Amino acid sequence: xxxxxxxxxxxxxxxxxxxxxxxxxxxxxxxxxxxxxxxxxxxxxxxxxxxxxxxxxxxxxxxxxxxxxxxxxxxxxxxxxxxxxxxxxxxxxxxxxxxxxxxxxxxxxxxxxxxxxxxxxxxxxxxxxxxxxxxxxxxxxxxxxxxxxxxxxxxxxxxxxxxxxxxxxxxxxxxxxxxxxxxxxxxxxxxxxxxxxxxxxxxxxx
Amino acid sequence: xxxxxxxxxxxxxxxxxxxxxxxxxxxxxxxxxxxxxxxxxxxxxxxxxxxxxxxxxxxxxxxxxxxxxxxxxxxxxxxxxxxxxxxxxxxxxxxxxxxxxxxxxxxxxxxxxxxxxxxxxxxxxxxxxxxxxxxxxxxxxxxxxxxxxxxxxxxxxxxxxxxxxxxxxxxxxxxxxxxxxxxxxxxxxxxxx
Numbered sequence: 001x002x003x004x005x006x007x008x009x010x011x012x013x014x015x016x017x018x019x020x021x022x023x024x025x026x027x028x029x030x031x032x033x034x035x036x037x038x039x040x041x042x043x044x045x046x047x048x049x050x051x052x053x054x055x056x057x058x059x060x061x062x063x064x065x066x067x068x069x070x071x072x073x074x075x076x077x078x079x080x081x082x083x084x085x086x087x088x089x090x091x092x093x094x095x096x097x098x099x100x101x102x103x104x105x106x107x108x109x110x111x112x113x114x115x116x117x118x119x120x121x122x123x124x125x126x127x128x129x130x131x132x133x134x135x136x137x138x139x140x141x142x143x144x145x146x147x148x149x150x151x152x153x154x155x156x157x158x159x160x161x162x163x164x165x166x167x168x169x170x171x172x173x174x175x176x177x178x179x180x181x182x183x184x185x186x187x188x189x190x191x192x193x194x195x196x197x198x199x200x201x202x203x204x205x206x
Numbered sequence: 207x208x209x210x211x212x213x214x215x216x217x218x219x220x221x222x223x224x225x226x227x228x229x230x231x232x233x234x235x236x237x238x239x240x241x242x243x244x245x246x247x248x249x250x251x252x253x254x255x256x257x258x259x260x261x262x263x264x265x266x267x268x269x270x271x272x273x274x275x276x277x278x279x280x281x282x283x284x285x286x287x288x289x290x291x292x293x294x295x296x297x298x299x300x301x302x303x304x305x306x307x308x309x310x311x312x313x314x315x316x317x318x319x320x321x322x323x324x325x326x327x328x329x330x331x332x333x334x335x336x337x338x339x340x341x342x343x344x345x346x347x348x349x350x351x352x353x354x355x356x357x358x359x360x361x362x363x364x365x366x367x368x369x370x371x372x373x374x375x376x377x378x379x380x381x382x383x384x385x386x387x388x389x390x391x392x393x394x395x396x397x398x399x
Binding site for chain 2: 037038039041051052053054073074075077080083122123125146147149150152193195197
């Protein structure tokens with residue numbers, strides 16, 4: 001019972017500390033450029049689960065609005081049959097809904113990206129097909145401001161592909177890669193963990 | 207055993223309290239070692255030539271990068287890979303006490319791999335790039351203006367998907383003597399006197 005009470009107190013103190021306004025918070029934060037490295041976990045898609053690596057630049061437009069410009073390379077093993085590679089190049093707008101920046105700085109985001117998908121039969125790389133496409137994404141996340149210069153960010157977003165998807169068909173032991181006849185509102189859930197560093201300020205509000 | 211541990215603890219405390227604090231912003235750390243690894247998914251063991259570079263933004267934060275050059279497989283005469291090199295970039299959060307530095311790092315990475323076709327009965331094999339994710343726990347002991355001891359354990363996740371799917375769930379160990387240098391110009395440092 002005592003341990004439970006102690007755990008509750010520690011949790012409340014911890015959460016309060018995360019949501020306390022930062023002592024190094026700037027009066028205006030617009031104009032800062034950040035650079036970051038990101039890992040993306042692809043889940044709940046028809047392809048299966050996969051992992052991606054990439055990078056991003058973040059340019060803050062105002063105290064409440066930030067923009068993220070990213071590139072990802074994602075590889076998915078589709079049931080040990082296909083290798084599905086995605087290249088994403090896109091941007092998102094982040095909106096901070098808390099009044100002041102805190103150690104934990106939550107946001108909602110929405111954006112757009114161009115994507116390229118290549119599917120290849122793992123055991124027979126000569127069977128391969130690719131497509132170009134476009135996608136939109138919407139999600140939520142939070143920065144954990146580790147210091148004035150660094151943050152760790154976790155973002156969960158759903159990306160909807162606005163294009164005809166590639167799939168595979170097995171007939172008489174032969175695998176063929178086909179393109180669906182029409183586009184679905186289907187995509188993938190992307191969980192992105194990134195570490196970002198403040199580079200410099202491009203402009204300063206007077 | 208207890209006696210040895212107490213001597214080690216005393217030595218560590220002695221070294222860590224020596225002289226000035228070395229962990230400051232713009233401290234550059236360079237490390238190199240032979241790194242053994244174990245794939246916990248299929249028990250394959252490998253060896254790599256490991257290089258590591260770290261720049262401290264603040265004493266608690268740093269940018270950390272690693273490069274691994276594949277040397278071969280340890281528990282097999284013919285290795286499963288023709289090559290399996292990797293590159294990681296990310297950040298670390300440090301818990302610093304005097305010159306003792308315990309850290310946790312998260313890194314994103316890529317590996318450049320190609321399986322050995324003979325081992326898998328293939329006529330040829332493709333090379334390709336695979337995304338990787340890693341977490342590292344490590345300890346650095348800065349005992350000199352230019353040198354420190356280090357011991358790092360890295361856990362890697364990823365998958366090779368060219369010709370034959372092979373999961374990378376690797377634990378890689380690195381330890382040795384590292385080189386450190388504060389790259390910030392002395393004239394910009396605050397005067398301590």
